[in-house]
Amino acid sequence: MLERMARAATTSDVFNAIAEPQRREILVLLRSGERPVTELARELGMTQPGASKHLRVLREVGLVRDRQAGRQRLYDLDARGLRPVHEWAGGFERFWNESFDRLDAYVQDLKQEKEEGR
Amino acid sequence: MLERMARAATTSDVFNAIAEPQRREILVLLRSGERPVTELARELGMTQPGASKHLRVLREVGLVRDRQAGRQRLYDLDARGLRPVHEWAGGFERFWNESFDRLDAYVQDLKQEKEEGR
DNA sequence: CGAGCATATTCCGATATCGGCATACGTCAA
DNA sequence: TTGACGTATGCCGATATCGGAATATGCTCG
Structure with missing residues (x-):
């Protein structure tokens, strides 16, 4: 299935996931507690879809966990x-x-x- | 000059430089001493141009230094x-x-x- | 100088990235 | 159910990545 890859998928390992500065900022922010997407987006001056996409990557490599809280989805750090x-x-x-x-x-x-x- | 970038240039910061597994391997190898390009390539099972390219990236972010030694160019770790x-x-x-x-x-x-x- | 080894660069194709925008989905509340 | 809010996804354009192959450059020695 694998055709030649241009770069290790950002979604496949932690080193790639943290290569992106905004994702590192997200992780830092999450040290002070779980947060909904919108708040992260606001605090980092990015769009909501932007934040969602980065959070997806972080989730896929296991650096954040999410839980549903009403209408919101709270993201939490998993630093292991x-x-x-x-x-x-x-x-x-x-x-x-x-x-x-x-x-x-x-x-x-x-x-x-x-x-x-x- | 800067049109929108797809990703922080791999050549511009250390986090990106070490996102690539082969480059991490190069750094690890260099812990046991400086080496010419060909030897690195051989030890890691990559082509010479491949090794050269990775070394260029590592050099540009300052993780390796190089010095000319006869016909060879020896690469050395700079882990700071x-x-x-x-x-x-x-x-x-x-x-x-x-x-x-x-x-x-x-x-x-x-x-x-x-x-x-x- | 010229041969030959060591290394770097260039060009290519396939693919992935990231941001922006529009829009789909999901959940609650009236 | 419908509306409204919160979030995720899809698509796009511009660009960057990586590996491979061919080739250019560099350096040394005879």
Whole structure:
């Protein structure tokens, strides 16, 4: 069934789902509690259909849950899917610290040269 | 100049750059040291042009550095750009733990019921 | 300089993305 | 039931993505 894909479907994994800035903003907003679509749209300055579409993606990768509350549909955060992202990036911690050390050493060198210079 | 964009350019931010699985694999490989393009391609089972293209993206967002070494171009990890990703995801730690707690509580409940049942 | 290896770029096709707009669906309340 | 509100879906245009294949560029050594 699969013809060649142009890019991993945004709907198929968390890394793709959070590649879109507005979706990250939605997730951040949801940390302070569940919300109906319209309110999210308003808070983020997007249209209602826009918000709905992003929420659909987030739901499909399991980052949000929804429940019906009267006429409204409340969306709620389910952050468990972000753990793999955190862990994956964390696997590089040693390396960005290393880079920092190098940078730090470099800055130290510059300072020293300057002081020795005058 | 900017006509409407279909998606944030993959080349413009780290979140998009790491949305592609093969690029994540490249980064992981580079943790064990710098490598020429061909070796990366071989190790990941991709074509040379394919590897080059992914490396270009990674370079443009600053996740890798390259240096010329004879005929080869060696690519090296610069993981500093992954720190924001780690931190962003880390901002949800409290929430996935919460979810875990809930799940845990639920499992406990099930156990208890079972024990009380017999 | 010219051969040859290493890498980058270009062009292509198929597909996916995102935003906007119109509209369908769903639920409640009178 | 009908109306009104809240939300989802469908379609469109512009653009970007990815992989493959061919080809261009770069660098080194004889």
